Amino acid sequence: MNLPIYASTGQKVWYYSFRAICALILFFLIAPILIIIPLSFNATDFFTFTPEMLHLKPEGYSLKHYQDFMTNGDWQNAMRNSLKIAPVATIIAVVLGTVAAIGLSQSHVPFRRAIMAVLISPMIVPLIISATGMYFFYARLGNFMVDSMGMNANVVEYIKIVLAHAALGIPFVIITVTATLVGFDRSLTRAAASMGAGPVRTFFKVQMPLIIPGVISGALFAFITSFDEVVVVMFVGSAKNKTLPWQMFTGLREQISPTILAVATILVVLSVMLLVTLELLRRRSERLRGMSPG
């Protein structure tokens, strides 16, 4: 990778210009995300750096957009809704997804490819199509639950969104868990069985600890899918169930307020935390499976 000492001038020029190009591309990738962080501390309502900010004067910066986020009822409500929906959707996706992934990784599964294709499809089908399909079907399902089963309309709204989000998160759980199961040593479960452990005990004592990194990263994906999802929730949910991304979407489309930048910064911090967790999990998984941590 390093430039050899015998490199010609042309090679040297290419070597450095290639690195410069790569640096520019990486800058393109990361700069838009980083730039909103300082902008969110803007003391004015503009979306650009004011002269005070550029001169690093303290009066150019303020926490007022964060304050707005913390006190504004709409945003707080949206935050609460998101936090109510995403964890439950994640739990459904992870439980069903993990069990199915274990089934899929058995050596003889009839129609494996077809089943896999169906289970991954929520990730591939354009969101707007999933959203419209769910819009009609879930409306009827909801009416049925309210009219015939006598359920509370608010609860039904919530159930609809959770089910929709669970369906969208499942492909990620399937992909990550089957990927961990590929490296799973089957003789371990046989050893456990030969020593008299039942299938349930074998699962929790032997298999689960080994695949847990995959399960957790699947869960993180499912969580972020639900937490970040806006199209389906706009169609399936009602205004009462406005989630954080939905609130951001309306904010961006109608009157763009700088509070969005504060929310965006908080979400960036959240994704940094997720990224770190995932990296730690990956290392743990590799260590457990006897690969050297990269």
Add this chain to the structure above:
Amino acid sequence: MEQIQTLNGVPLKKQIARALFKQKVRALLLIAPLLIFILITFVVPITDMLMRSVDNSIVSNTLPQTTTSLETWDPKSGNLPDEAAYAALYNDLKLAIEQKNHTKLGSRLNYESSGMSSLFRKVGKDVSKMQPTTGYKEQFIAADKAWGDIKTWTTFKLYSSKYTNGYFLAAIDMKKTPDGAEMLPASERIYLNLFVRTIFMSLVITGLCLLLGYPIAWLLANLPMRTSNLLMILVLLPFWTSLLVRTSAWKVLLQQQGVINDILVWLGIVSNSGRLELINNQFGTLVAMTHILLPFMILPLYSVMRTIPPTYVRAAKSLGATDWTTFWRVYFPQTIAGIGAGAILTFILAIGYYITPELVGGTQGTFISNRIAYHISSSLNWGMAAALGTILLTLVLVLYWVYDKIVGIDKVKLG
């Protein structure tokens, strides 16, 4: 030959088959809950929606007698239907008005022939004034000239069947006529252009992602582990950051009063009055979507490039190949699989995008998805939305199938 038997006296072959069967059943039982869940919460709703693209039962349900009496009428004869058809229409409408269904039918037929909606809204009053005797034909025509127009009746006849291909024809800018399907006049064509634009822009975005992603993937795959892991964060952080955050970032950056224009003005490249329009057009969509989809190109490319042994490149160079030949003849062919995987994934994701084009695309940078959303929530022409959705979904599923054939869906890498 003697059969090998197990301890309990069953032939070994049978015993193995039995064990295998048991294993298969167990695997299926583990998968079943999720499969049923996905079928109910996802596959059935979408199939149900797709059915709406051909469903046309509203006409024959609202006007059952009229539909029957029009069966023998030939629109090409140039004559209006007979008195019996008008009487049937009167009976049907009377019932429909009682159930307040006539305006719904009006808006349905208005998609096919404009003016229908107001005709049906008006007919509510007209019918109540009519004398329930004979001579319905005169009374209808006296109430509104449109009832004496062959065009009105032709529309009824053309759209009287339970299923229709009308929405699909409209989705490709065609129209039903008594002589078969015809293209709309060029000035009224919108959907074909929109499909072409969606596909073209998705291709451009995929191309840009490949152009920008290839060097990065190469760099990540060839740097020492420690450095490349650090740089990987720069790829993964955008990947993990909320889509809305990234779209808002671009919206803020690309505004006329935004950071990029400010920098350009400060550098003196553009004047303060001549700030560039970077957003609410195709440029905005291209930039924002390339940024959003770039990680989906880099990650598959990277995972392929990491497995390419460096010895091939060294061998080529030691045999006297130039840098370019080495790359083009030795390294590049080995990355084709990664390019295929990344490009198809990016293209599939791009073609169905909704949020970003909606927010930064203006009118010129929107995709077919935005049109579908418009028909669902604004124009309420659900059949049209379903037809457009079916075409888009077919396109995506074909690509999905190709992806499965050449890459395998279980080999999708996430992070």
